[in-house]
Amino acid sequence: MAAKSIISRPVYGTLSLQPGKHHLFVADAEGALAITDLASKAPAGFFANAHIIFILGNDGKHVAALQALKPAQFYQGHSFANALPRLKQTLANAHMGLRLYLAGTEGLIGQAMQAALEAGIDHTSIQTEHRGSLARRIQCVHCKGITENVTTQPATCSHCGLLLLVRDHYSRRLAAFQGVCINAEDRSEIPPAEEIFR
Amino acid sequence: MSTGTTKLDVVVSDVVPVNELVTRFHFRRRDGALLPRFSGGAHVVVEMRDGERTRLNPYSLMGSPLDTREYTISVRRDDVGRGGSLFMHRNVRPGMEMVISYPVNLFSLDLRARKHLMLAGGIGITPFMAQTAQLAAEGGNFELHYTCRTASLGTYADVLRERYDRRVRLYHDDRDERIELDRLLSSQPLGTHLYVCGPSGMIGWVRDSAASLGWPTETVHFEHFAAPQPGAPFDVTLGLSGRTIRVGEQQSLLEAIEAAGVDPPYLCRGGVCGQCETNVIAHDGKFIHNDHWLSEEEHRSCKKIMPCVSRFEGRSLVLER
Ligand code: FES
Numbered sequence: 001m002a003a004k005s006i007i008s009r010p011v012y013g014t015l016s017l018q019p020g021k022h023h024l025f026v027a028d029a030e031g032a033l034a035i036t037d038l039a040s041k042a043p044a045g046f047f048a049n050a051h052i053i054f055i056l057g058n059d060g061k062h063v064a065a066l067q068a069l070k071p072a073q074f075y076q077g078h079s080f081a082n083a084l085p086r087l088k089q090t091l092a093n094a095h096m097g098l099r100l101y102l103a104g105t106e107g108l109i110g111q112a113m114q115a116a117l118e119a120g121i122d123h124t125s126i127q128t129e130h131r132g133s134l135a136r137r138i139q140c141v142h143c144k145g146i147t148e149n150v151t152t153q154p155a156t157c158s159h160c161g162l163l164l165l166v167r168d169h170y171s172r173r174l175a176a177f178q179g180v181c182i183n184a185e186d187r188s189e190i191p192p193a194e195e196i197f198r
Numbered sequence: 199m200s201t202g203t204t205k206l207d208v209v210v211s212d213v214v215p216v217n218e219l220v221t222r223f224h225f226r227r228r229d230g231a232l233l234p235r236f237s238g239g240a241h242v243v244v245e246m247r248d249g250e251r252t253r254l255n256p257y258s259l260m261g262s263p264l265d266t267r268e269y270t271i272s273v274r275r276d277d278v279g280r281g282g283s284l285f286m287h288r289n290v291r292p293g294m295e296m297v298i299s300y301p302v303n304l305f306s307l308d309l310r311a312r313k314h315l316m317l318a319g320g321i322g323i324t325p326f327m328a329q330t331a332q333l334a335a336e337g338g339n340f341e342l343h344y345t346c347r348t349a350s351l352g353t354y355a356d357v358l359r360e361r362y363d364r365r366v367r368l369y370h371d372d373r374d375e376r377i378e379l380d381r382l383l384s385s386q387p388l389g390t391h392l393y394v395c396g397p398s399g400m401i402g403w404v405r406d407s408a409a410s411l412g413w414p415t416e417t418v419h420f421e422h423f424a425a426p427q428p429g430a431p432f433d434v435t436l437g438l439s440g441r442t443i444r445v446g447e448q449q450s451l452l453e454a455i456e457a458a459g460v461d462p463p464y465l466c467r468g469g470v471c472g473q474c475e476t477n478v479i480a481h482d483g484k485f486i487h488n489d490h491w492l493s494e495e496e497h498r499s500c501k502k503i504m505p506c507v508s509r510f511e512g513r514s515l516v517l518e519r
Pocket of ligand 1: 465470491504
């Protein structure tokens with residue numbers, strides 16, 4: 001679980017059943033377990049109005065468990081980028097009464113939420129549950145490039161190569177944490193990188 | 199301590215009968231200056247000096263927020279109410295000097311919405327007059343569904359149809375026309391916000407339907423337009439000021455507290471803003487809660503009351519005032 005530090009640092013809850021006509025789940029890797037946990041509390045027939053978009057983890061697990069819930073629609077993909085057109089399309093055609101549930105890594109939750117905000121859903125109406133890796137999506141404040149799956153502090157910007165202090169400062173609009181040059185005064189000063197976002 | 203209720207000295211610039219029940223009042227500033235800006239959905243509290251008695255009733259501003267030369271309100275005559283609307287209809291004439299509060303908005307548009315779906319019942323149309331004017335000026339996307347008893351009581355229905363054409367749908371009770379609410383609510387694009395203003399039965403129906411159809415609470419906005427209900431007189435002890443006062447049949451508890459010279463906070467005087475929330479120190483009897491602020495649990499706990507609209511029946515009540 002992510003601890004609360006500064007106000008923009010997102011906090012996640014536990015998926016809970018919402019009243020609604022349609023239920024859209026977006027999850028990656030171990031996020032599937034948040035869905036199956038929710039399913040154990042769901043009334044019969046709940047998944048008949050559900051659509052699950054699942055991004056496989058490296059272990060390729062959980063697909064069978066999700067399919068066993070018999071959702072009306074099921075999609076599996078290997079990256080969020082692959083799933084994004086489908087998510088956008090689903091949101092664009094959706095009506096009020098659709099409820100959104102996001103579960104898995106912070107990167108997945110953040111990027112799916114970004115698509116949802118663009119579609120007009122308020123972030124407070126979205127159910128989220130963090131499962132799995134704490135790896136972060138970082139925006140470098142200097143070159144504005146995004147680096148995915150950052151697990152170390154500090155981290156190197158994959159675009160401009162600066163060494164970045166990974167902050168808790170988070171942007172919902174960018175779905176990214178902020179990275180600021182850690183040795184701007186003296187580039188030769190290179191603090192050791194620790195793997196802290198696992 | 200009447201929070202946010204700084205006063206404006208105005209003169210009644212016009213009084214226009216709209217139909218058999220509704221009259222419109224126009225106010226301008228006595229010094230000729232522009233009035234403060236407001237946003238659609240705002241209300242003002244109008245002070246009515248009626249002999250010994252001062253009534254303070256909230257009315258939605260219905261003019262365009264783009265025009266602050268004057269404020270307009272529409273008042274529906276309520277022959278069995280507590281007399282505020284009758285006073286407006288009978289006593290208020292052009293040229294009369296009155297005092298109103300600064301506008302306060304407890305029913306504002308959420309401008310992040312992709313679409314604004316508005317449901318009005320009867321005189322609940324007034325805040326939507328201002329909101330539709332505001333949205334139309336900005337090119338906003340809205341749809342208004344307006345239920346009235348009969349065509350002749352469809353206050354401003356003609357004006358709205360003329361201004362916004364098919365963005366306005368009318369339903370007449372006497373012709374058995376009903377909003378197909380479930381269908382309407384289920385066919386709205388994602389990002390729609392819902393606004394409802396009308397009788398409490400309608401508000402409850404719309405809120406419940408929206409909730410069960412999966413509208414998140416932050417997308418559902420409502421304003422209950424009812425004045426405090428009259429009821430049997432009762433006695434209250436104000437624990438802090440050590441006074442015992444009587445709340446008259448036609449008086450609200452808030453008005454009785456004010457009449458005793460205590461100046462409690464208020465904003466809406468309609469049970470929605472939460473400003474007047476008052477702790478109960480002791481009671482022997484039963485509460486008649488009429489507000490939309492406290493939760494059901496708080497109502498049952500008998501520890502709080504909203505004196506602007508709620509009453510009490512029983513032997514004794516002590517409030518922290
Ligand atoms: S004054 Fe607003 S709730 Fe009582």
